[in-house]
Amino acid sequence: MEIEVVSFDVPGGVIDISPVKRSEALLPFLTEKDRTELDGFASSARRNERATWRAVARRRIGNLPIEYNELGAPMLMQSKSGAANHLGVAHTNSFVAVFFSDRRCAVDIEDTGRNFE
Secondary structure (H helix, E strand, O other): OOOOOEEEEEOOEEEEEEEOOOHHHHHHHOOHHHHHHHOOOOOHHHHHHHHHHHHHHHHHHOOOOEEEOOOOOEEEOOOOOOOOOEEEEEEOOOEEEEEEEOOOOOOOOOOOOOOOO
């Protein structure tokens, strides 16, 4: 299985977008720590979203550790030479978006059918 990803070069980095997949199908793409953390999610929808964004990130960063800063934002504690060390993550029930940047960043994604009123 491959992970479907569409990538967009944007000022400051790149954004990868992928449809949410079942977490079980993504296990081969995740680190042992990623897989262990999935066990803490009671909701299968949240587990699938987490597994998908982690699998998308792993395509680009390999097995580098993903940690969280004091605000709860994901980031890489070490980075490959020239690689991004900040991550912005957003998800819907259907898609995840991961923004890779060399500075603090954020990304948002919404379902096209969402009613904002």
